[in-house]
Amino acid sequence: MARRALITGITGQDGSYLAEWLLSQGYEVWGLARGQANPRVSRVRKLLQDVQLVRGDLLDQGSLISAVEKVQPDEVYNLGAISFVPMSWEQAELTAEVTGMGVLRMLEAIRVCSGISSSRTAGSGQIRFYQASSSEMFGQVRETPQSETTPFHPRSPYGVAKAYGHFLTQNYRESYGMYAVSGILFNHESPRRGAEFVTRKVSLGVARIKLGLAAELRLGNMEARRDWGYAGDYVRAMHLMLQAGAPEDYVIGTGRTHSVRELVEAAFSAADLDWERYVVCDQSLHRPAEVDLLCADPKKARVQLGWEPTVSFEELVAMMVESDVKLLSSGGDPDQDSSWP
Numbered sequence: 001m002a003r004r005a006l007i008t009g010i011t012g013q014d015g016s017y018l019a020e021w022l023l024s025q026g027y028e029v030w031g032l033a034r035g036q037a038n039p040r041v042s043r044v045r046k047l048l049q050d051v052q053l054v055r056g057d058l059l060d061q062g063s064l065i066s067a068v069e070k071v072q073p074d075e076v077y078n079l080g081a082i083s084f085v086p087m088s089w090e091q092a093e094l095t096a097e098v099t100g101m102g103v104l105r106m107l108e109a110i111r112v113c114s115g116i117s118s119s120r121t122a123g124s125g126q127i128r129f130y131q132a133s134s135s136e137m138f139g140q141v142r143e144t145p146q147s148e149t150t151p152f153h154p155r156s157p158y159g160v161a162k163a164y165g166h167f168l169t170q171n172y173r174e175s176y177g178m179y180a181v182s183g184i185l186f187n188h189e190s191p192r193r194g195a196e197f198v199t200r201k202v203s204l205g206v207a208r209i210k211l212g213l214a215a216e217l218r219l220g221n222m223e224a225r226r227d228w229g230y231a232g233d234y235v236r237a238m239h240l241m242l243q244a245g246a247p248e249d250y251v252i253g254t255g256r257t258h259s260v261r262e263l264v265e266a267a268f269s270a271a272d273l274d275w276e277r278y279v280v281c282d283q284s285l286h287r288p289a290e291v292d293l294l295c296a297d298p299k300k301a302r303v304q305l306g307w308e309p310t311v312s313f314e315e316l317v318a319m320m321v322e323s324d325v326k327l328l329s330s331g332g333d334p335d336q337d338s339s340w341p
């Protein structure tokens with residue numbers, strides 16, 4: 001029988017790539033979709049026709065229990081979150097509820113549906129759980145590169161909420177013997193990345209300028225450095241983590257870091273444009289507390305899971321610029337169905 005996976009965050013970037021990867025591996029894939037008339041659900045229905053949807057919300061414990069009961073999954077991937085860091089200052093409580101408490105609700109749904117309690121721990125054949133932890137938890141980094149043993153110092157309400165979810169996942173593993181793991185993923189991008197994140201904002205900005213649809217691109221902190229990889233590579237790592245003999249946490253990244261300035265240079269040069277003519281530094285886009293530098297040490301994943309990234313930073317940037325030039329030249333709207341290649 002096909003293994004069954006339930007993915008929260010199915011309408012997001014990672015949800016789409018993970019669903020495609022699991023379908024290619026012979027899985028029956030279910031996605032948790034929220035809302036009465038969520039416009040992003042139709043995009044999923046169009047792109048991922050073989051994915052089945054179940055209604056539910058990370059804010060609603062009962063809906064998660066019903067979803068787990070209905071799907072009877074072998075594996076649950078909890079990718080749902082408020083994931084845009086600046087929004088976490090504007091709506092800190094909502095971020096805590098969805099990105100933090102949502103992890104508790106999902107773990108509880110699995111625990112209750114599996115009949116696990118303090119006197120009855122998980123046995124073989126249990127549901128395996130993946131939590132989407134984040135390099136934002138390292139925040140003001142204590143060492144570089146960052147590994148599974150680097151202490152956390154989150155710098156945003158988002159990072160704090162992720163740290164809660166991370167420790168809770170570890171705690172359910174230790175308290176109940178659940179197969180529950182966290183992937184500490186560094187920034188990963190693609191042509192399906194939300195337009196609010198800097199890589200996509202830049203690739204869309206370059207495409208608009210190239211096509212004469214805009215005259216400038218306004219950005220915040222150009223000196224921040226990130227370890228940027230390709231989302232299609234990172235979802236393979238999520239799957240590998242749930243196939244390992246024992247549940248453990250892993251750092252996933254490329255081990256290379258670039259500044260926003262370098263990203264901008266690469267993206268404009270991919271379209272034969274001189275970035276200095278178009279980019280405007282906008283103080284209002286700076287954050288109340290910044291994460292200056294992130295760089296992964298992915299050695300454990302390489303050695304224990306055999307995971308390696310396949311797309312370089314330069315290839316990723318060129319892929320995103322090319323995709324957005326194509327999208328906008330054909331009249332596509334990045335916020336609509338057509339935006340997912």
Ligand code: NAP
Binds near residue numbers: 084
């Ligand atoms: P994304 O594109 O922003 O997707 C977020 C998903 O969460 C969307 O499908 C959204 O669904 C869903 N969601 C939001 N509120 C929800 C709620 N109340 N109940 C259920 N679902 C809800 O994020 P992503 O880039 O794919 O990232 C996936 C996960 O990995 C997130 O948890 C993110 O924090 C984490 N992460 C991402 C990165 C990265 O670089 N991409 C790195 C480390 C960790 P709607 O359509 O209903 O809004």
Ligand code: G4F
Binds near residue numbers: 133136186188226
């Ligand atoms: O693309 P960003 O918004 O991503 P950020 O904050 O690193 O978070 C992403 O990666 C995390 C993993 O480390 C995930 F957990 C999280 O969910 C999300 O996917 O910003 C990257 C950097 C920041 O330093 C920001 O200050 O780019 C800088 N930046 C400069 N100008 C900008 C802009 N970021 C955005 N979004 N927009 C700008 O105009």
